Amino acid sequence: MEKKSTKGWLYLLPALVFLGLFMIYPLVDVFIYSFEEGYNFTSQTYFGIGGYNYSYVLHDPYFLRALKNTFILVVITVPLSTAIALFISVGLASLDKLRDLFQTVYFLPYVTNTLAVGLVFMILFKKTPYTDGFVNLILGAVGVNPIDFMEGPYWAKMFVLCFYTIWVVLPFKILILTSALCSVNKNYYDAAKVDGASRLRIFTKITVPMISPSLFYLIITGFIGAFKAYSDVVALFGTDLNSAGMNTIVGYVYDMLYGSSGGYPSYASAAAIILFAIVLTITCINLIVSKKYVHY
């Protein structure tokens, strides 16, 4: 037994070393950083221990704006993307021949580089002196005046960001919901039809309850993902998010850590922990709610 024990740990050793160095130690360290006041990156000294970093971050107008942006993004994209994904999946599940083709097409955004495609979106929406851009061309056809989406009003920028975010997150949601829908036993539908139930009633009383576990899984992961939005935003508005007024919480963390405004790991840590606390709270609420509504 003694010899076997060593052997087991030996096989586990590489994973333990990597996880210890790059996950467990940082996890402890980030809490320590967040309480060290006035930490200096170059000399690695600090003045004292306390909650100053948290209060600094919470009073920083940049952080407050990042918080606001992130919340707007979450509140708009999570319900909307889940609803759209649900409708598309219901449509997909009702097809037989074309389903494979549509699924393949819908999945494409998942495998593409967010930064690269974000650039394409930027160009489609951008209004320059040379051209109003493709989106404005379409809007013009229905009689809307050209809008400067990338450098114009806040709501226009937010619209582009929400649109792109939904475009990026839909493939995953459609995939999960379609496979959930296809695994629902057909007998339930047949029984409902025999009883003369309307399609809406079948949808709300059979379909949604049957796939509720997947639906809640998507809502929970959707919230977590949307709170951590960053790469999509950089793809659209460039790395200087503060001047574009479109920073997110994660963007704030990285700005504090690195770049022209960087060098403050303590502030970054405090902001990251605040983010983690928010996500944890929301996830707990989601889990409590899902206990009430998810069947099985």
Next chain:
Amino acid sequence: MDNSENFKKIEKAALRRRNFSKALTVILLSLWGLAVLFPFYWMCLTSLKSYGSYNSEYIPKLFTLSPTLENYITAFNSVNLARYFGNTIIFTVVTTLLMLMVTILAAFAFSRLNFKGKQLSFTLFLSLMMIPNELVIITNYVTITETNLRNTFTGLILPGVASVFYIYLLKENFSQIPDELYYAAKVDGTSDFKYLWKVMLPICRPTIITITILKVIECWNSYVWPRLITDDKDYYLVSNGIQTIRESGFGRENIPAMMAAVVAISVPLILLFLIFRKKIMEGVARGGTKG
């Protein structure tokens, strides 16, 4: 007679209604398909337009009659796109191989071997899955900077090697292999390592392939960590490359060349996806997360 005619009529009406709703579904789905495909079409199209013709179109055209490859030449010549590709390939291959090694060994230990503290350590392992990357990246950045590993492949690769989720996925798969096989191999005097190599890995090949592909996609698209850890252009990955191209690259206005770079970066993954479509979608459904 009357009845059967009525029956036919009703059936016809029902069929028509069903066909109508089916057609409507297909049309609506096609619309979203168009929205998905359009950016890809647009980037290919723009990358084929010449600089002059692109800029002279106040109203962008949806096709081009004189496609040109000059943008691709510009893209590869005026920034070191080939180098970014090379870097990304090295980064992806090494990270994935190391990850596979670590994952296979750990999954084997958890599923096949018995040792003291196995249950406890596995539980701790699982709880690590909940830790968001944003929380640990700060210290990792400090660690890598302090050990002078910035702008090296070592610094880029090391933090991404161990993945709790893949270990869990593979462990579940390993555990499905019947014990009898192991005992039979033991009676024949096979060593544990040989059993892992010759029996378990071939049986679990589908899962290994899934993990590999998911990791490759993750590596190819990674942006945040490479950006933090490299500021020397010699070590840029494609994502960072694209960002530099955008912010300084070929002058902000040469959009066709930008699009050529975007196409070049997107094509490898799209090809990979089209080849391993089933595997990738299966794997993601089982445990990918994004968004």
